[in-house]
Amino acid sequence: xxxxxxxxxxxxxxxxxxxxxxxxxxxxxxxxxxxxxxxxxxxxxxxxxxxxxxxxxxxxxxxxxxxxxxxxxxxxxxxxxxxxxxxxxxxxxxxxxxxxxxxxxxxxxxxxxxxxxxxxxxxxxxxxxxxxxxxxxxxxxxxxxxxxx
Numbered sequence: 001x002x003x004x005x006x007x008x009x010x011x012x013x014x015x016x017x018x019x020x021x022x023x024x025x026x027x028x029x030x031x032x033x034x035x036x037x038x039x040x041x042x043x044x045x046x047x048x049x050x051x052x053x054x055x056x057x058x059x060x061x062x063x064x065x066x067x068x069x070x071x072x073x074x075x076x077x078x079x080x081x082x083x084x085x086x087x088x089x090x091x092x093x094x095x096x097x098x099x100x101x102x103x104x105x106x107x108x109x110x111x112x113x114x115x116x117x118x119x120x121x122x123x124x125x126x127x128x129x130x131x132x133x134x135x136x137x138x139x140x141x142x143x144x145x146x147x148x149x
Contacts, residue, residue: 018078018099018130021047025074026103029067030142035060037133038116039142050133051118058090059120059128065148066101066114073103076111083117090121097128 024042031038038061039048051059081098099116120128 017080018049018101020132021075021101022078023074023076025072026070028071029064029145031061031064031145033141033143035062037136037140037142038130048133048136049130050136052129052131053120054122054126054128056091057120057122057126057128059118061116061118062096063117063149064114064145066112067145067148069105069112070101070103070114072107073105073112075101075103077102089119091123093124094119094121095127099130 021040021042024040024044024047026040026042028041029039030041036051036059037048038050039046051061053059079100079102081100083096083098087094097118097120099118101114101116102111103114104111118128118130120126
């Protein structure tokens with residue numbers, strides 16, 4: 001039996017990127033305790049995402065900045081950024097992936113940015129992606145992200 005959680009190999013994710021958030025107004029953002037899941041509560045519902053780690057790799061959400069500005073704002077654009085490799089933490093190679101959210105504050109009508117960084121540690125041949133998590137288990141523990149981390 002695989003050591004992966006049952007939901008990870010049960011076809012529970014839909015291969016869509018964070019782009020589904022464009023045009024949505026974000027009320028709050030949550031992260032799972034294991035830093036693998038991300039949830040956005042928006043004006044029209046909840047959008048939940050999970051890191052999809054390829055074989056023989058580990059992925060996690062490392063950093064979020066500007067989350068205070070994201071709350072109450074409408075997302076206008078999302079850009080995916082391939083970043084530099086860093087000193088390996090778990091395996092031979094660590095890769096950093098970035099996602100930049102550009103959004104407009106509903107209160108002040110100015111544009112600002114929020115940055116999400118996720119990492120993958122592997123032997124150098126594998127990576128991580130982030131996808132919609134259609135049916136997260138009920139026992140997942142979420143904590144609200146209120147400040148940069």
